[in-house]
Amino acid sequence: MKKLIAALSTAALLATSGLAMAETRKDCLLEGTVYESGEGQSVKFHSAKKYDEDANCRVRRGEKMEFKLPEDTRLKEAPSGSTVKYRYQENNDGSSKTELVSVST
Numbered sequence: 001m002k003k004l005i006a007a008l009s010t011a012a013l014l015a016t017s018g019l020a021m022a023e024t025r026k027d028c029l030l031e032g033t034v035y036e037s038g039e040g041q042s043v044k045f046h047s048a049k050k051y052d053e054d055a056n057c058r059v060r061r062g063e064k065m066e067f068k069l070p071e072d073t074r075l076k077e078a079p080s081g082s083t084v085k086y087r088y089q090e091n092n093d094g095s096s097k098t099e100l101v102s103v104s105t
Contacts (some may be wrong), residue, residue: 026090027055029101034075034082041076043069043084051087072100079105 032045048059059065067088069075075084085101 027051028057028088030086
């Protein structure tokens with residue numbers, strides 16, 4: 001009986017993780033550089049790759065990805081020239097989420 005419960009739990013867990021992955025269309029690690037402009041601080045992104053080996057991140061050269069950077073004190077305190085990494089996730093319903101992963105000087 002314990003084996004049956006364990007097997008059912010595992011199957012349910014795999015099914016739920018498959019559903020969660022199916023909802024995400026893009027999962028990218030974006031790398032950019034912080035710079036100061038007349039309007040304040042900005043980030044210019046120069047690379048996009050898969051967030052992890054199972055992720056999907058297809059971005060064509062010249063393709064526009066529009067999103068608002070989330071407020072983060074690490075970015076505000078970063079000097080011009082710092083390298084930043086963001087995780088960008090886009091779902092099948094068109095919604096997206098962006099989070100700051102790291103800042104290095």
